[in-house]
Amino acid sequence: MSTSVAGTGARQEHLARRGEAPIAYAGLVAPPRSGAPNPHADLRAALPDLRASLQPRILYATPEMADFVKTGGLGEVAGALPRALRRHFDVRVLIPGYRQVLDAFPDIPVVARLEAQAGVPPCDLGLVEAGDGLRIYVLLSPDLYDRDGTPYGTAAGDFPDNDLRFARLGLAAAEIALGADPTWAADLLHLNDWQAALAPAYLAWRSVRVPSVLTVHNLAYQGLFPRENLARLGVPEHAFQIDGVEFYGQLSFLKAGLYYASHVTTVSETYAREITTPESGCGLDGLLRTRAGQGRLTGILNGIDESWDPRTDPHLAIRFEADDWKGKRANAESVRRQFGLAISRGPLFAIVSRLVHQKGIDLSIQAAETIVAEGGQLVVIGQGERRFEDALRGLALRHPEAVGVHVGFAETDARRMFAGSDFLLMPSRFEPCGLAQMYAQRFGSLPIVRRTGGLADTVEDGVTGFTFSDTSARGFVGAVRRALDTFAEKRRLNAMRRNAMSKSFGWGEAATNYTALYTRAFGNNAALRWRAA
Numbered sequence: 001m002s003t004s005v006a007g008t009g010a011r012q013e014h015l016a017r018r019g020e021a022p023i024a025y026a027g028l029v030a031p032p033r034s035g036a037p038n039p040h041a042d043l044r045a046a047l048p049d050l051r052a053s054l055q056p057r058i059l060y061a062t063p064e065m066a067d068f069v070k071t072g073g074l075g076e077v078a079g080a081l082p083r084a085l086r087r088h089f090d091v092r093v094l095i096p097g098y099r100q101v102l103d104a105f106p107d108i109p110v111v112a113r114l115e116a117q118a119g120v121p122p123c124d125l126g127l128v129e130a131g132d133g134l135r136i137y138v139l140l141s142p143d144l145y146d147r148d149g150t151p152y153g154t155a156a157g158d159f160p161d162n163d164l165r166f167a168r169l170g171l172a173a174a175e176i177a178l179g180a181d182p183t184w185a186a187d188l189l190h191l192n193d194w195q196a197a198l199a200p201a202y203l204a205w206r207s208v209r210v211p212s213v214l215t216v217h218n219l220a221y222q223g224l225f226p227r228e229n230l231a232r233l234g235v236p237e238h239a240f241q242i243d244g245v246e247f248y249g250q251l252s253f254l255k256a257g258l259y260y261a262s263h264v265t266t267v268s269e270t271y272a273r274e275i276t277t278p279e280s281g282c283g284l285d286g287l288l289r290t291r292a293g294q295g296r297l298t299g300i301l302n303g304i305d306e307s308w309d310p311r312t313d314p315h316l317a318i319r320f321e322a323d324d325w326k327g328k329r330a331n332a333e334s335v336r337r338q339f340g341l342a343i344s345r346g347p348l349f350a351i352v353s354r355l356v357h358q359k360g361i362d363l364s365i366q367a368a369e370t371i372v373a374e375g376g377q378l379v380v381i382g383q384g385e386r387r388f389e390d391a392l393r394g395l396a397l398r399h400p401e402a403v404g405v406h407v408g409f410a411e412t413d414a415r416r417m418f419a420g421s422d423f424l425l426m427p428s429r430f431e432p433c434g435l436a437q438m439y440a441q442r443f444g445s446l447p448i449v450r451r452t453g454g455l456a457d458t459v460e461d462g463v464t465g466f467t468f469s470d471t472s473a474r475g476f477v478g479a480v481r482r483a484l485d486t487f488a489e490k491r492r493l494n495a496m497r498r499n500a501m502s503k504s505f506g507w508g509e510a511a512t513n514y515t516a517l518y519t520r521a522f523g524n525n526a527a528l529r530w531r532a533a
Contacts, residue, residue, distance in 0.1 A: 055088065055089050055090040056089050056090065056187045056188060056518065056522065057089070057090045057091075057092070057184060057185065057186050057187045057188070058082075058085065058089045058090065058091045058092070058186065058187070058188050058189075058190055058518065059091075059092055059093075059094055059137075059173060059176055059177065059186035059188070059189050059190065060078065060081070060082045060085075060091055060092070060093045060094065060190045060192075061093075061094040061095075061169060061170070061172075061173040061189065061190070061191050061192065061196040061199060062074065062078040062093065062094070062095055062192040062193075062195075062196065063095070063096065063151050063152075063166065063169065063192065063193065063195035063196065064078060064095070064151050065078040065079050065093060065095050065136075066078065066079030066080075067079050067104070067130060067136075068095070068098065068100040068101045068104055069098055069100045069101075069150070069151060071150050071151065071152070072217075072354070073217060073267070073302065073432075073433060073434070073435050074192060074193060074217045076302075076304075076305075076435060077192075077217070077267075077302055078093065078095075078192065079305075080303065080304075080305050080507055081302075081303075081507060081510065081511070081514070082134060083132065083134055084303075084507035084508070084510065084511040085511050085514060085515070086134070087511070088511075088515050089515075089518070091134070092134075092135045092136065092137060092184070092186075093134065093135070093136045093137065094136075094137040094139070094169070094172060094173055094176065094196075095136060095137070095138060095139070096138075096139045096141075096144070096145040096151070096165070096168075096169055097126065097138045097139050097140045097141065097142075097145045097146065098145050098146070098147075098151060099145075099146050099147065099148070101138055102146060105126075105128045105138070108126035108127075108128055108138055108140060109126060109127055109128075110124045110125065110126050110140065111125055111126065111127045111137075111181050111182075111183070112124070112125040112180045112181050112182070113125070114139075114171070114172055114175055114180060117171060117234045118231060118232055118233060118234035119164065119231070119232025119233065119234075120164060120167050120168050120171055120232070120233060120234060121141060121143070121144065121164070121168065122141075123139050123140055123141035123144070123168060123172070124139075124140040124141075125137055125138075125139065125140070125172065125176075125180060125181065126138040126139075126140050127181070137172075137176065137181075139168060139169065139172055141168065144161070144164065144165045144168060145165065147159070162223075163223075163225045163229050163232075163233060163251075163253075164232070164233070166194070166195040166196070166198075166223065166253065167198055167233045167234070167253075169195055169196050170191070170195075170196050170197060170198030170199040170201075170202060170253075171198065171199070171202055171234070173186075173189050173191065173196060173199035174189075174199045174200075174202040174203045174206075174208075174210075177189055177199075177203065177208075177210045178203075178208065186210065187210070187211070187522070188210065188211045188212065188213065188518055188521060188522065189210060189211070189212040189213070190212075190213045190215065190514075190518075191212060191213065191214045191215070191257060191261065192214075192215050192217065193215070193216065193217050193218070193221065193254070194221060194222055194223030194252075194253040194254035194257070195223065195253070196214075196257075197214055197223065197253045197254050197256055197257025197258075197261075198233075198235075198253055198256055198257070199212065199257075200212040200214070200256075200257060200260040200261045200262070201235075201239065201245065201256040201257070201259075201260045202234070203260075204260045205235075205236055205239065211262045211263075211518075211521040211522055211523070212260075212261045212262050212263075212521075213261065213262065213263045213264075213265060213514075213517065213518070213521060214257040214258065214261035214263070214264050214265070215264075215265045215266065215267065216254070216258075216264065216265070216266045216267075216275070216432070217266075217267055217432055217433070218432050219254075219266075219275050219280075219281070219282045219284065219432070220282055220358070220430075221254075222247070222252050222253065222254040222255065222282065222284075223252060223253030223254050224247065224250045224251070224252055224253075225250060225251045225253075226250060226251070227240060227246075227249065227250065227251060229251055230251060233251075235251065239256075243259065244256070244259060245259070247283065247284075248283065254284070255284060255287065258284060258287055258288065258291065259287065262296070262521050263296050263297075263298065263517060263520075263521055264288070264291050264296060264297045264298070265297075265298045265299070265300050265514075265517065266297075266298075266299050266300075266432060267299070267300065267301065267302045267432045267433035267454060268299050268300075268301050268302070268432060268433045268453050268454035268456075268457045268458075269299035269300075269301065269457055270299070270452070270453050270454065270456045270457050271299060271430075271431075271432045271433065271453040271454060272292075272297055272298065272299030273299070274430070274452070274453060275288050276288045276289045276292050276297070280430060298513075298517060300510055300513045300514060300517070301433065301454060301457055301458070301509070301510060302433045302435065302454070302510060303438075303505055303506050303507035303508070303509070303510045304435060304438045304439060304442070304505045304506070304507075305507070306506065308438070308439050308442045308443070308505075309442065310327075310328075310419055310442070310443050310444070310501070313415060313419070315411065315412045315415040315416060316331055316415065316416060316419050317330060317331050317334035317416060317419075317420075318330040318331055318334075320419075321501075322444070322497065322498050322501045322502070323494070323498065325494065325497075328419065328420070328444055328497075331416060331419040331420035332348050332420035332421070332422075333420075334416060334420060335348065335350075335379055335416055335417055335420035335421070336348070336377070336379075336404075336420075338404075338413070338416070339379045339404025339405075339406070340400070340404060341377050341379070341401055341402065341403075341404050342377075342401035342402070344375070344377055346374075346375040346376050346377060346487075347371075347375075347376045347377070347422045347423060347483070347484065347487040348376070348377050348378075348379065348420060348421045348422050348423075349371055349376055349377065349378045349379075349421060349422070349423045349424075349425055349480075350378070350379050350380070350417045350418070350420075350421035350423070350424050350425070350440075350445065351364055351378070351379075351380040351381070351382065351424075351425050351426075352381055352382060352414050352417055352418065352424070352436050352439075353382045353384075353426065353436065354382055354383070354384045355382045355383055355384030355385055355388040355389055355392070355407075356384040356385050356388070357385065357429070358428060358429055358430060358431075359384075359426070359427075359428050359429075360426075360427035360428050360429055360450065360471070360476070361384070361385075361388045361391075361392075362388070362391075363427040363471070363472075363473050363476045364425045364427060364476075365388075365391050365392065365395060366473040366476075366477070367425065367427075367473065367476055367477050367480045368395055368399075368403065370477050370480055370481070371402075371480065371484075372399050372402045372403065374481075374484050376402070376484065377402045377403065377404075378395075378402065378403045378404070378425075379403075379404045379405075379417055379421070380392055380403075380404070380405045380406070381405075381406045381408070381409060381410070381413055381414055381417060382407070382408075382409060383407050383408055383409065389407050392405045392407075393405055393407070415439075415443075418436075418439050418440050418442075418443040418445050419443045419444075419445075421440070421445045422445060422446065422483075422487060422493075423445060423446050423447070423448055423466075423480075423483050423487075424436060424437065424440040424445050424446070424447045424448065424465075425448055425480075426447050426448065426449045426450075426455065427448070427449065427450050427468075427471075427476045428449070428450055428452060428453070428455060429450070429452070429471055430452055430453055431449075431450075431452055431453040431454055431455045432453050432454060433453065433454035434449075434453065434454045434455050434458070437449055437454075437455055437458055437459055437465070438458055438503075438505040440465075440500075441458075441459075441464055441465065441500035441501065441503050441505075442500075442501060442503070442505065443501070444497040444500060444501050445500075446464065446465045446466065446483065446486075446496055446497065446500060447459050447464075447465040447466070448465060448466045448467075448468075448476075448479050448480060448483055449465060449466070449467055449468075450467070450468060450469070450471065450476075451467045451468065451469050455467070458503075458505070460499075462496075463496065463499050464496060464499045464500040464503065465496075465500065466479045466480075466482050466483050466486075467479065
């Protein structure tokens with residue numbers, strides 16, 4: 001990994017900001033000019049740049065971002081958390097130059113050239129600015145990123161060169177910390193999931209110390225590749241061991257990040273505890289127990305943005321607020337028409353989810369028969385495993401007036417389903433955080449969830465939703481029956497709706513927790529701690 005001559009100044013400034021060399025911010029306050037109407041005009045003009053120079057610089061590296069492309073909760077988080085942190089930090093995002101990013105910014109200025117390392121190809125580093133001023137670095141490498149499909153693959157499977165594609169992302173994050181951009185260098189790297197997890201390893205192998213935080217959004221996805229790929233990724237042989245990147249004979253991007261990062265976070269407190277156990281640790285529980293024992297593993301619950309408000313959401317058929325149950329029923333009627341269901345005064349259940357085993361879709365299919373038998377209806381939107389898509393289509397064919405299924409996803413449809421439904425089915429086998437249960441509560445739809453991960457942290461049984469513990473159909477159906485009984489008790493139902501809709505789930509608390517964590521990660525550098533205050 002080489003640092004260009006152009007980046008040398010930024011690296012020197014970066015070291016100075018971390019207390020490793022002196023730095024003077026000369027010339028920021030000019031003396032008053034003779035005859036100037038306002039002697040402080042120059043100072044005021046310089047204040048935004050001065051403020052930014054005094055804030056610690058955070059690089060938020062992510063494989064997806066809701067502004068451009070998302071496959072799940074990570075994209076939503078990457079679109080919201082960096083913005084919530086800008087009050088205290090100079091935050092920039094790093095994302096690969098997918099086709100969707102290039103479409104959004106047809107002319108991207110290049111600020112640096114990132115050279116090849118081993119078999120990781122070179123690329124240009126672009127810099128763009130979102131409408132709200134958030135600055136976003138874009139990795140410009142059409143051969144790696146300008147493709148059809150998701151960020152990770154197509155319907156046929158994952159891209160075969162994902163190791164190179166995301167080694168390039170981690171390597172770029174490390175190079176930005178080293179001053180690849182001559183005007184800006186990161187004081188701390190915030191890395192997301194396995195796709196960015198090699199960054200702290202690349203720095204460690206160069207004996208460079210830059211604080212780093214790795215957030216695990218789902219431990220089940222680890223970025224596993226053959227040992228034979230070490231050389232082309234620039235991974236030294238000595239790192240292929242249990243105290244390093246080796247995982248049962250393979251190279252694990254995620255384990256590299258867990259081992260080399262300064263701190264590890266995950267997206268709820270309960271999930272942070274669960275992943276230290278053999279049952280939920282995906283083979284990494286030993287390392288995670290060690291990190292927890294060192295005080296280097298933290299659960300910080302995700303938030304949702306302010307657009308999830310039934311009083312203002314433009315997607316809804318009719319906007320409404322707590323106690324406006326006529327407005328909620330109007331949205332339910334709209335959803336029923338959209339899915340071709342019969343007119344009904346019975347309860348409306350919804351599934352808004354990836355249709356995969358993790359989400360307990362098989363349990364929801366079994367519970368559907370109880371729902372229909374009790375006079376309820378079910379609407380489903382999502383896509384995933386073919387077996388579940390086919391089973392849900394079959395369910396709709398058997399009960400055409402009570403079950404509606406749309407395979408796919410549309411934002412407007414999903415929001416209307418949250419607004420119109422009475423209950424959300426979410427019996428996940430594991431759920432690091434989950435966002436759908438938060439969206440549902442904001443729209444007065446009571447979630448029925450398994451007590452795991454972020455679901456346990458966000459749904460209060462009998463207060464804002466219904467929970468159950470085991471992963472059996474019997475346990476889930478029992479919770480569904482409790483919901484059906486509650487629907488018949490309108491006073492209790494409406495009280496639970498009010499409780500659910502009163503919860504904000506905003507990003508403020510998460511931003512506060514990350515601010516404290518970043519400040520700790522800076523260690524003993526008094527100047528950076530002062531700037532983060």
